[in-house]
Amino acid sequence: xxxxxxxxxxxxxxxxxxxxxxxxxxxxxxxxxxxxxxxxxxxxxxxxxxxxxxxxxxxxxxxxxxxxxxxxxxxxxxxxxxxxxxxxxxxxxxxxxxxxxxxxxxxxxxxxxxxxxxxxxxxxxxxxxxxxxxxxxxxxxxxxxxxxxxxxxxxxxxxxxxxxxxxxxxxxxxxxxxxxxxxxxxxxxxxxxxxxxxxxxxxxxxxxxxxxxxxxxxxx
Numbered sequence: 001x002x003x004x005x006x007x008x009x010x011x012x013x014x015x016x017x018x019x020x021x022x023x024x025x026x027x028x029x030x031x032x033x034x035x036x037x038x039x040x041x042x043x044x045x046x047x048x049x050x051x052x053x054x055x056x057x058x059x060x061x062x063x064x065x066x067x068x069x070x071x072x073x074x075x076x077x078x079x080x081x082x083x084x085x086x087x088x089x090x091x092x093x094x095x096x097x098x099x100x101x102x103x104x105x106x107x108x109x110x111x112x113x114x115x116x117x118x119x120x121x122x123x124x125x126x127x128x129x130x131x132x133x134x135x136x137x138x139x140x141x142x143x144x145x146x147x148x149x150x151x152x153x154x155x156x157x158x159x160x161x162x163x164x165x166x167x168x169x170x171x172x173x174x175x176x177x178x179x180x181x182x183x184x185x186x187x188x189x190x191x192x193x194x195x196x197x198x199x200x201x202x203x204x205x206x207x208x209x210x211x212x213x214x215x216x217x218x219x220x
Contacts, residue, residue: 157169
């Protein structure tokens with residue numbers, strides 16, 4: 001498989017209206033957040049059974065078969081606890097805050113288990129990891145979160161700029177001006193609204209398009 005043949009990073013998500021779009025949060029740990037979360041995010045919960053966590057694996061950027069992971073009920077609970085802590089820590093970073101000590105403790109506890117063991121195939125490409133359990137998967141996600149929160153992009157964790165979107169991402173673009181969870185969804189809806197506003201009130205939006213990227217694409 002060549003680089004051009006590689007599937008795009010990110011998750012395919014569904015809107016309430018049934019539309020599908022690609023969302024790349026930029027980090028494995030942030031991909032886990034789309035499975036639900038604490039408080040108001042509980043209504044999006046999809047990790048109801050152990051097999052639900054295994055089913056998330058091939059959808060994530062790990063791109064590994066679900067049958068390589070055996071997940072127990074206790075390990076599912078650990079994954080959900082880690083996810084909820086990550087929500088709080090990531091949202092704290094968005095606000096420029098440090099986050100709660102208890103959530104860092106939960107993150108470190110999850111990372112203490114051995115992670116998934118990577119494998120390489122005879123053709124030199126990544127192969128499915130050795131059969132593993134849910135603790136190893138949770139540890140891999142936790143270690144990714146620690147690398148993100150202590151790395152150069154820690155201050156680039158952001159919330160989508162749309163008022164009605166709660167998705168979080170890390171902006172790894174060179175200019176650091178990413179605003180939307182997906183240009184395919186929220187970015188495009190913003191462009192449509194801006195176009196309508198310019199059309200309906202042209203005198204209120206002079207030269208608004210002058211700083212757009214050539215070709216009408218927003219930078220980042």
